Amino acid sequence: MDQLVAICIDGVIYSSWLFTSAIGLTLIYGVMKILNITHGSFYALGAYTAASVTGTLLARGMEPLLSYLVLLGSAAAVALIVAPFLERGLLRFMYVKDEVVIMLITYACFLMLEDAIKLIWGVDPYFVAEPYGLLDSFEIGSLTYPNYNLLLIGIAAMSGLGLVYVLNRTRVGRLLLAVIHDPEISRAMGVNVDRFYLVTFSFGAFLAAMAGAFTAPTLSVVPAMGVDIIVLSFAVVVIGGLGSLQGAAVGAVIVGLVRSVSIHLAPELELFVIYFVMALVLAVRPRGLFSIAEARKI
């Protein structure tokens, strides 16, 4: 019984982390049809900025509870500085090109940002542990979990619900849905599609950076962290269907639970169980579980 509870809790915690890390990717794809490999870089940048800024401020005597705001602020800073620069300065000229070519462009940017991170922060791991332990922990059975994980679950839920609300209930959201379905007609109707793209890209970057920033207190920030998140986010998003928010949620839950089960019951399989699930889903439903129907243009 204890093990079942542990599997569920671990699954939920991991799923919420996956979800927060992946929604940025699916949002950008859904709106701009770009498979953004720089997603990993935004995640890493968010984590590094959060770790170093929070660490420095805490060392200077900042009130520890403020560190959560600093984490959020670091993510916002990354998104507001790097993302518009990338979108306006480079991607905007590439929209006419093939999907795959744009993906390769984002891959090139990812490579460059990886080294930029190393040049700015060096190769040593960073960590800022205070925010993690500050909120105390809760106990279930014989297991202890820090309350920080509840914060992560909360963030995932808020981001997901927030996005759903914005998309369906606000004017901006509905315009965005129009842009998703048909950018040309939207442009013809007077919607400033370019601005929507800029905002979407920046917001997607913010989501990725936020995931990184809030993950930073739980681990040590290392140069390789961007690479892994790309593959994981891809898997989640592809399983759920590119561009679909519900898909990302379902994908995250599936992957999180499967991984949790395998860790508790069959640890040796953990290594490739995620690719296996991804290949399985793709084989059965080529476009993912909740894919958006697209009209084929002849």
Added chain:
Amino acid sequence: MKTKLLTLVASFSLALITTTSQADENAPIKVGVVTFLSGPAAGPFGVPARNAAEITAELLNAGKAPAPYAQKGFGGAPLQLVLVDEAGSTTTQVTEFRNLVQRANVDVVIGYISSGNCLAIAPVAEELKKLTVFFDCGTPRIFEDGSYKYVFRTSPHATMDSVGAALYAKDVKPNAKKFSGINQNYAWGQDSWSDFEGSMKQLIPAAQVGTSQMPKLFAGQYGAEISALLASGSDIVHTSFWDGDLEAFILQAGPRGLFKKSTVILTTGETAMYKLAAQIPDGVIIGARGPFGVFAPNNELNKWFSSNFTDRYNVPPNYAAYQMTQSFLGVKTAWEKAQAANGGKRPTPEQVISAFEGISFESPGGKVQMSLGKGHQAVMETAYGMTKKVSGKMTVEKVKRYPAETVNPPEGIKSADWIKNGFKK
């Protein structure tokens, strides 16, 4: 193909230019140093190792080392380092090794942290007949699965770490009933765990395995794994995690009480000990992959190395740094011995090799004996201790040392077999 042509012509001419003649006795000795300068292994291992190489070469060239290393450079000839990054695939590394030997014309190559690279490079070193010294890579397979004339390893291999860990576990928790592990799912982690599990079966036969977690390398998130470890109710938890993974594990396991519930062994813990002092409670078993860093003997050589390193780089040297310096001192001993036997003239590589085989020499970590692998593989004693904070500073207590023969297999017997047969000689 126009470009290919140009590249070929350019490289051909370059090759012609770089041919040198080494008739002069005191011509510099070119030492190729290969270690991780980028990527995840750079921070904890590669960069400290490079720093150690640089400062050791500098001190040796200036003749500022204590006896018996007082002679300048190697036998009077100054050392010139050629640094190469160990990053990239093994194909890249083999290419870089060939470039080092055939394009840069180094006299000796010292390097390699990754076991995969060591395994790939060894036969190439034999083919190119270049003296190559591995300073860090862990796999015992190099000299157990093959024999080489031109290749040496001046540090003990990784079997020692987990056997030593098991011996220490037996010493401090002889009545342990269950033990678990969390190791990275790649050769290093897999080998470390099977060595530990095998040793524990021999030393504490009544103990059962709780769970063996094998997360992906660089996973970073160990929530579920830690839950599984907590749920297993183990007396002892073994991990060979390093760098970011080790730090993440410590950061995540601490608040969840794993260190209180089980006695945790961090076989490479020395690298994280000071940085994460605030997060590591007392009673955690720490290893340094040998008698290095905090376990190094308090002799003159150690004081010389440690103080010079700390002065220059503002951090004390960790085991990677010790191992690199050890390699230099080993080559120096062999070189000078061969030179003396050669009437004071510069020795040939083959003469250095004959001098190198089977020698023992002193290093900042203690005595190094090249007694395995037909005289090509080093053994040393190892040490483990428990963390204890004394007036806020991180120290180790209950340090136990295990002599070389108890933690290294005898000549001619494979490590895995040696453990399985109850450490019989």
Added chain:
Amino acid sequence: MSAQKEPSRPDESSLPRADSSVTTVLTIAGAVLLLSLAAPQWAKFLLTIALAKGLVVLGLLPQMRTGLVSFGQALYYCLGAYAAGLAAKWFAVSDLILMIFIGGSLAAVLALVVGVLLSRYRSIFYGLLSLALSMILYGLLVKTEALGSTDGFNVAPFTLFGYRPEQDSVRNVMLVVVTTIATVSALVIHRHLRTPLGRMTTAIRDNEIRLEYMGASARRVIYVNYVIGAVLAGIGGAIVAAAVGHIDPEMAYWTMSGEFVFMAILAGTASVLAPFLGAAIFSAIHSFAFDVSPNTWQMILGASLLLVIVFLPDGLWSLFRRAERS
């Protein structure tokens, strides 16, 4: 009615011209071989590896002409290498040609099965599924301690038709073998692209639906191209295994596939010689970037990729075309 292609398209030579390409390929191959036999040892090694990787990229070429970018060539590259290596380790196979044959065959067998599934996909899904499959192989290999896990294992020196080359001539022998295989493959692919099936390849990229209206099977074309790509990748992997003397699971990691795609983009898909040029230039850039600084080589690679995509979308080969035309 066959679509009239504009003469400025670099990837289709107009029909009436005699097939001078064969002579061009043979001449270039001969020139490269002669020049490189005079080069220093380390350069021969680099060239061997570049040609082997070029072979893998050649396999990417037909797929890319249909508009499909496979991010999973590493699957077959690694499979070919392990097949060759295991043949040497377990069955004492040491003949180079046999090892290469085994590598290519095993890759073919897997591709014949996997291709059935993969040929249903287009665009990024094709890439992602191929990526997932290569990562599954990676995971399997890492898990298998008997194969050395991430350390891999060494491949013993090869023989050729029963004769073991001397230490000094190993590089030359390897070079001759690789150049021969590369030349033959280039000519075979060239021929393939001129068959009806091959010509349908570019038609798919232009408009797959119209192709199907004409009664052709796009899926079959993609399937055939996929298997061809796999075989070439398997051969390339086996060659690298023999040349480097060591194999490990990294060969199946997605970044390896990324390298191949990079090379393909670098040189473009205009000619069967382009992949080899791409591989050579990539090796040069990689080598140069590596020497410059350990913390900037990825940046240099990324920047070069970006520059090529933005300014030379048809790859560096288009420079030759422009020179030719002007």
